[in-house]
Amino acid sequence: MQFIDQARIAVQAGRGGDGISAFRREKYVPAGGPSGGDGGRGANVVLRADANLQTLLDFKYKRLFPAPDGRRGGPNRATGASGDHLVIKVPCGTEVRDARTGILLGDLTDPDQELPVAFGGRGGLGNAHYLSNRNRAPEKFTEGRDGEHWLLQLELKLLAEVGIIGLPNAGKSTLISVLSAARPKIADYPFTTLVPNLGVVRRPSGDGTVFADIPGLIAGAAQGAGLGHDFLRHIERTRLLIHLIDASTEDVLGDVQVIEQELQAYGHGLSERPRIVALNKIEILDPTDLTELRGQIETHVGHPILAISAAASKNLPELLAAVWQQLGIP
Ligand SMILES: Nc1nc2c(ncn2[C@@H]2O[C@H](COP(=O)(O)OP(=O)(O)OP(=O)(O)O)[C@@H](O)[C@H]2O)c(=O)[nH]1
Numbered sequence: 001m002q003f004i005d006q007a008r009i010a011v012q013a014g015r016g017g018d019g020i021s022a023f024r025r026e027k028y029v030p031a032g033g034p035s036g037g038d039g040g041r042g043a044n045v046v047l048r049a050d051a052n053l054q055t056l057l058d059f060k061y062k063r064l065f066p067a068p069d070g071r072r073g074g075p076n077r078a079t080g081a082s083g084d085h086l087v088i089k090v091p092c093g094t095e096v097r098d099a100r101t102g103i104l105l106g107d108l109t110d111p112d113q114e115l116p117v118a119f120g121g122r123g124g125l126g127n128a129h130y131l132s133n134r135n136r137a138p139e140k141f142t143e144g145r146d147g148e149h150w151l152l153q154l155e156l157k158l159l160a161e162v163g164i165i166g167l168p169n170a171g172k173s174t175l176i177s178v179l180s181a182a183r184p185k186i187a188d189y190p191f192t193t194l195v196p197n198l199g200v201v202r203r204p205s206g207d208g209t210v211f212a213d214i215p216g217l218i219a220g221a222a223q224g225a226g227l228g229h230d231f232l233r234h235i236e237r238t239r240l241l242i243h244l245i246d247a248s249t250e251d252v253l254g255d256v257q258v259i260e261q262e263l264q265a266y267g268h269g270l271s272e273r274p275r276i277v278a279l280n281k282i283e284i285l286d287p288t289d290l291t292e293l294r295g296q297i298e299t300h301v302g303h304p305i306l307a308i309s310a311a312a313s314k315n316l317p318e319l320l321a322a323v324w325q326q327l328g329i330p
């Protein structure tokens with residue numbers, strides 16, 4: 001499942017250092033010639049694809065990227081230092097456009113691929129350059145040039161890694177709304193969500209993983225009931241499923257089985273996809289009922305499950321810890 005992550009950044013390459021005017025002053029050399037060095041080159045701004053990044057999240061906070069200026073020239077024809085190029089890391093798959101014209105500047109697909117996006121200004125010339133037969137003592141020098149400045153539009157097509165599935169009204173949209181910045185419609189009736197919502201959830205390392213809130217599945221979805229078929233196709237492209245269960249219904253175990261049967265019926269390996277089972281809305285159960293219900297489901301699925309409340313923010317860190325562990329994310 002895809003959605004587009006976008007960011008707009010300003011990049012400013014370094015200004016070239018100025019050339020200088022200087023003359024040699026050495027003992028025993030009576031009339032030292034011009035010796036002013038050239039300015040250093042301003043640094044470039046370079047984008048580099050980094051396999052460890054998944055989203056453009058960081059660019060929501062930092063948008064201005066200035067590269068260092070070149071240094072002034074020195075005496076004895078010393079050229080000023082050029083600044084180190086400024087390297088901005090972006091996720092693989094980032095498309096880069098000139099924000100003003102929309103023209104595509106490049107597509108960073110492979111890890112460590114680089115794209116220079118703004119060139120530093122040339123350094124100025126020192127007076128040593130202007131020595132001629134007519135002028136043995138030139139004082140002329142030139143200033144460094146400005147670096148390029150560009151407004152860039154970054155675009156990344158994201159794949160959802162985690163799919164939140166369950167019956168209508170289980171609380172899937174509520175869950176993505178508390179885990180990410182996504183703000184889907186939430187209501188106490190089924191089929192509130194008609195198209196998948198995607199949200200970026202921050203990992204412990206700071207980067208993000210894309211979660212998808214999939215519209216509710218119902219019995220017969222695999223045969224095309226409801227909007228089910230389309231969504232099962234989306235789910236197929238995620239790496240991990242969170243099966244969310246409404247703990248407040250009459251027949252919770254029956255509800256669990258409906259979803260399991262649909263995954264099975266759809267095929268394509270969906271029922272073997274890594275899956276975290278989470279019982280939601282637990283804050284409205286009394287503790288003994290919860291223990292009993294949880295035990296029932298654990299016996300049915302054959303392993304421990306999580307008990308959470310999306311609305312009351314209960315056990316959400318535990319849920320995320322399980323997600324990162326399943327995805328192999330430190
Ligand atoms: N008590 C309680 N209610 C919750 C919790 N999570 C969600 N709800 C409520 O459950 C109802 C359904 O929530 P949604 O997030 O819209 O459910 P959904 O799974 O996205 O539903 P569909 O989009 O219809 O498939 C809403 O009234 C929510 O406020 C929870 O942890 N506790």
Ligand SMILES: [Mg+2]
Binds near residue numbers: 213
């Ligand atoms: Mg919903």
